[in-house]
Amino acid sequence: MTRISVAIGACLALGPAPVMAEQKAMTAEARIPADLHYLLSTPRGYEMSGETYPLIVWLHGGDQGGSEIEKVRSSGLPALIEGGRDIPFIVFSPQNPSEELLYPIEKVKAALDEVMDRYRVDPSRVSVVGYSRGAFGAWAMAEQYPETFAAVVPIAGGGNRHYLNRTNEKAAFWVFHGTDDEVIPLSDSVVLYERLKTLKRDARLTVFENTSHQAVEAAALNETGLWDWLQKQRLASKPTP
Structure with a gap:
């Protein structure tokens, strides 16, 4: 049996060399559409003013995802605005298109860029505030787009601590959570x-x-000093497009 195995091995060694798989270097040409539904509000006096304004990206919790934009009005920052609260920021509230998955932050960033082009936004005073699933998105956006956000406010969420070194050294963070979450x-x-x-x-x-978990959203947004704190956060001045 040993001699037969050796003979077969010798025959294989003398046969044609195996064809190596070819790996071509390619570049994808696909484009990610920023096809998100969103709510947008401007502060009082915006239409009569020529000034630029700070902007807040609001990322909602998990129960408001999907395609019905009206669900986004039901809680959080949009609910405060619906109730007549004067928010001295442009507020951009994108809807997570998924009812189960985390926010597609690349789409959120693309839509945010579009909003910043259309409205008078001070690019040095952009903040992201997120609750629950939206807080996961806030952490991720701070890590993925460190030059964008002057302030990051995650409410009752989590994230990847290993990438926090990528966040902007000049950005400010205010983290909220409840003991009974x-x-x-x-x-x-x-x-x-x-x-x-x-x-x-x-x-x-x-x-x-x-x-x-349900109560901490309102508790955070009604925290004394949060809005004044957000007003003060600013990155180094960026040239206006």
Whole structure:
């Protein structure tokens, strides 16, 4: 049996060399459409003014995704605006097209760029605020687009702490969570906050006692000082397009 195996091996060795698979270098030409539904509001006096304004990207929670834009009005920052709250920002509220998946942040960024081209936005004063699934999006956008956001406000969400070193050193973070969150554990926010402090980022953490996942959204948006804090955040001045 040994002699037969050796003979077969010798015959194979003398046969034709195997054809190597060819790998061609290619470039994709596909384009990602920014086909998102969104709400947009401008502050009082916008139409009569020639000034630029700060902008907030609002990323909603998981129960408002899909294609019915009216769902986005039901809570969070859009609900405050619907209720008559005067928000001194342009507010861009894109709808997650999926009811199950995380925000497609590339599409959100493309739509944000379009809004910034159409409206008088101060590019040094753009913030992202997200709740729950939207907070995951806020963390991801801060990491993926560090030159865009002066302030990042994740409410009851989590993210990838290993990429926080990519965030802008000049950006400010205010993280919110509730102690009784039964959906996203408080530890998810704590780990990210501690990583930011290790990186010497401007970061603060507010933990609401006896507060559930559902209740922390309103608690954060009604936090004393949040809006003044957002007004003050600014990256280095960028040239106006």
